[in-house]
Amino acid sequence: MGKPFKEGKATLLLREAGRSWQMYVLLLPFMFFFFLFTVYPVVASLVVSFTEYNVLEAPRFVGLANYSRLFLEDTVFKKALGNTIIFAVVTGPLGYIISFFASWIINELGRFTKAFLTFIFYIPSISGTVYTIWGLIFDSDIYGYANSFLMKMGILSDPIDWLTNENYILLIIIIVQLWMSMGTGFLAMRAGFATTEPQYYEAGAIDGIRNRWQELWYITIPMMAPHLTTAAVLQITAMFSNATVSTTLAGNPSTNYAGHLIMNHFADFSTVRLERGYASAIATVLFVFIFVVNRLVMKALRKVGT
């Protein structure tokens, strides 16, 4: 019984496709490049992760050796995983919440101030590498801003090598990342607030909403669900696959891998150690990881406002 039914579905699909073939033709250019530059590399990296590959010589198939080394032998990976989780758990939700409240507060302001503040908050993420200023603040020299200030206050007597001392690296990276967290997610939320229509609040007020918190929880957030989801996906992916702040401020690798994130580990293996097969294995694991976390967060978000 099953088989003819399946065939029927396939024929149905084909007929459907035949009817709207123009759409597929229009999709073609995009799909071509999408497959070439996105799908193909992902698949290729999955394949490469089962080999030993140093770019200059042909890859050699090694089965699951890369994965077993990654999970069983590589202590640095464990450290990087731990760091990434701490990093992502702190900067992810915190950055998300900060973005949310910032956009909520900004939304209450006048038109000009709104635009101006949005611009100000968004600046750190569009101005590229402006966070290198933090390298100056946390310079190990006694003339570094943080050292010089703390020494002047009499709190320190000797300078601290902030960015090379393993006790401080992760903390500083997290601080800088939070400072930069007003990214595209923030813009999505700003859009969400901006598009929530006032008549819903009016209706809510009639239905018995008593304060701004209730308004936020029962009206604004459910209205903003798509924006929130987008922002969350962007935030999670960004936090787990982040390495630039760590690399720029603490170097790659940082002292005793104190600020080592999974992406740092990946970069270390692919560019310094030239083990692309192993690096692909890291990338694959990270991909799965992000995917799972995303699913979990989606599930949690669906409960919001209910």
Add this chain to the structure above:
Amino acid sequence: MRKFLCWMVSLLLLLSSFAGYGTFVSAASADATAGQAVSSGEVPSSTDSENISYEEYRQMYAEAEYPAETAAADVKNAVDAAGKPLSVEKGHTAAGEAALVKEQTPSTFVVSVPKTGWYQLALCYEVTTERATDIQLTLQIDGRLPFTEAEGFSLSQLWEERYPEGADAADDSIRPSLVAVSGSQTVMLSAHANYSNDDSYFYFTAGQHTVTLTGDRGDFWVGSLLLCQPQTPKSYADYLKGLAAKGIVPSALDASPIRLEGEAATLRSQSSLKSIADYSSCVTSPYDIHKDLLNTVGGENWFGRGQWLEWNFTIETAGFYRVFFRYKQNYKAGTYVARRLYLDGETPFAEASCVQFSYNLDWQVSSLGDEEPMYLYLEPGAHALRLEVTYGQMDTILVEVQDCVDALNSLYRNVMMITGISPDSQRDYDLTSALPQAQSQCAELGQRLYAVIDALVAQTGSKGSETAVLEKMALQLTELGRDIELLPTRLDAFNSNISSLASWLSTATQQPLLLDFIQLASMDGDAPVANAVWYRALWNEVQRFFVSFFEDYDSISTEESSDEEPITIWLGVGRDQALVVNQLIRNGFTAETGIPVNLRLISMTSLMPAVASNAGPDVAMYQDQSTVINYALRNAIYDLNQWEDIDEVRSRFYDQSLRCYELGDALYGLPESISCYVLYYRKDILKELNLSVPNTWEELYQAITVLEKNNLEFGIPSSFTTATTTTVSPVFLSYLYQKGGQVYDSTGSQCILNNGVGVQAFNEFCELYTKYGVSLKIDLLTRFRTGQSPLLMNAFSFSNELAVSAPEINGLWDIALLPGTQKEDGTLDRSTGVTNTGAVMFSNARNKENAWEFLKWWTRADAQQSYARAIESALGQSGRWNSANIEALSNSAWSTKELSVIQAQLAVSKALPEVAGGYYTGRSINNAIRTVVSSYEEPKETLYEYVKEINDELRQKRRELGLD
């Protein structure tokens, strides 16, 4: 906080034991004066003439007169240091018979002076050997240096731009090269660090004296050496009167304008004064939308006092000519740059000794005299017009500011020796009694700076960014002049103000100017056009935009003319370097061998994929050693030991620099440039502290203790910057090698730092930080300039940085060999690590013979020398090339003294061999040091742990690469 508590406790103790507050104060001030005594104990006495500055020298005989008499030195009977007469020949200079002064040979001339007083020295000379930089001349009078700056007179050569055979200016693919031409010139000797327009004066008493000249490199003929007074040109009014007396009065001419194209300058004083292709305006002549024609001259390279360009031309109609300049001066906002004009070797009238070129973002046209034009009278026949950089009316200002900077620097050091670099704001340092002069000195310096500002405003007519730096310093000084006790709390700002004042000074001395042409025209002639009308300019931009689609900017040169397949070479350096390399290849390699070369400027990140996909180059240059070995381990690089004539090529380099490219029996690259650490010291400060240059580590530790007592510090490039994670600190390598240690065993499969020697070296290196308080990270350039770190170790290229960015301390510092360890036989082992960049050939190179020919040519001494010369003239001293070729290095632009240190240090330096997985060593050693210093771990245990990690990685890499 702790400091403060300490003070409170000691205060209480003192109060209880002496039972009197007054006693405490006097004790504290006695302490402070004791510190002061150390600092001022060894100030050079002014009678020691070898150590006085030019200013002091001038002060010593300020009353002396300026006799009008002249006296010529006896050139024919000059002798060298051994008393042997110099060889004398005719026909070398304009002055008839000339004596040959050989390089590094003190040559003595006798002169009998008719009258006591100040004289200037006019030297007529001709340089015999071509070299990139000027000859540095040392002058002694009666066997003694009259003043310190007398070590640095520069004698330039005459340079000419010459095209290779069969090429000319119409072809933009071939650039001319500057070649030295023989010819004599007469200069007034003028010391380097002199910020005045005046040439140097020398004091002679009446009677017989000897003048000794020593050139550092290159021989030159001396035609005459004359004691005389400078000639002051007459004013323009007198110039006209003088001509009117002969019946010549200004009138319009019937002659077409004569245009002297800037790029066609006949002679140039420096090899850096190249012609430039400038495309900012389509009016610039010549101009072609499709080509990169050379159309201007000067620019940023034409900035230093005494640099000149000369144009030869012929006049047919005698008469008065108006002189127009088309130029661009967008370098010095708010002020002008100045040039002195010479016609046939003389400044025609006083006004021409300071021709001003004002600031504008656009091209400008000005004429001599501007609103009230001044005309040059030219007879028919050949003439030479020269423009020379001068300070113009800025010179008094520059001298004054230089004086202030010197005074401020020494004041800062004196204060810092009492208070330390970060003074405690709670403490009363009682500077008034420690440095009684300081307060009045501050007030006086403040007033002087305000006077300078007024003078500047009077000259430039505006008060802007140019004066802001001066004003800030003057304001602070005025405040300190009221209360010097404020200084400890403001020491940081005080220091940074001095630094900005010093850098203001060094930029103010620079007078860059981009010149398109000089036009000589009849007095009623129209001025040339300065800028295109807007629609023409717009149309030009549009055209250029579209032309840009058809130009290949990556490819520096492609040759299609030859049948042979060209060798492809990739470079990952700046465009300047690439252009120089290209020119050398065309004029040298290709001309010699007939092998065409395709040179491409490409980001080195694309090298690996290109090599992997067989689309890479045959040869790559400027590769660092770890990259080379990384490729070699994966069989991407051709083993050069396979060539038969490799032994001859190997003999060009230090053995150790080849070690960096060796794996087993194979050699994977040829070194191009080389670097190692040397010791830098401030002569003036060490002398003040009565310290000598440390020869051993023990002496260094003692020196560090003395420095710390005076709140100064010793500096090394940091292991605490994030950028150095992959390199092993050369200071650590010094400790290790001097103890006879090695990083790896002989097979390169194991790190052996965990043996006794390694642990000891590591321990001592850590102690530099933990015991001797070396800063985790310091800005060496700034601290060396201010004198806060008067002793430091750094790569010898740091000298170039110093020469360029800290010109105010030129002559106050020197380099020396690194401290060493006493060997059993009594000799000192001063070895350290050496690093290279190199050129490699890939194993999939299409024509290996040709590529090998290229590598051989490129590392040859003459090619390396020409490259060094060309790159230094293109980029200045900051671009100095330190060739790994021993012969080329010995002929480089370093002064003899510096070179001997560098060569001696290189000769005893050892390479850190590159091994499979070697990147892990630097990383782990740095981690180990940081762990010890920041977490106070035990060095030995820490090192063991990290060496184990290194060995794990080496094993893993060797397994992966199948080396075991």
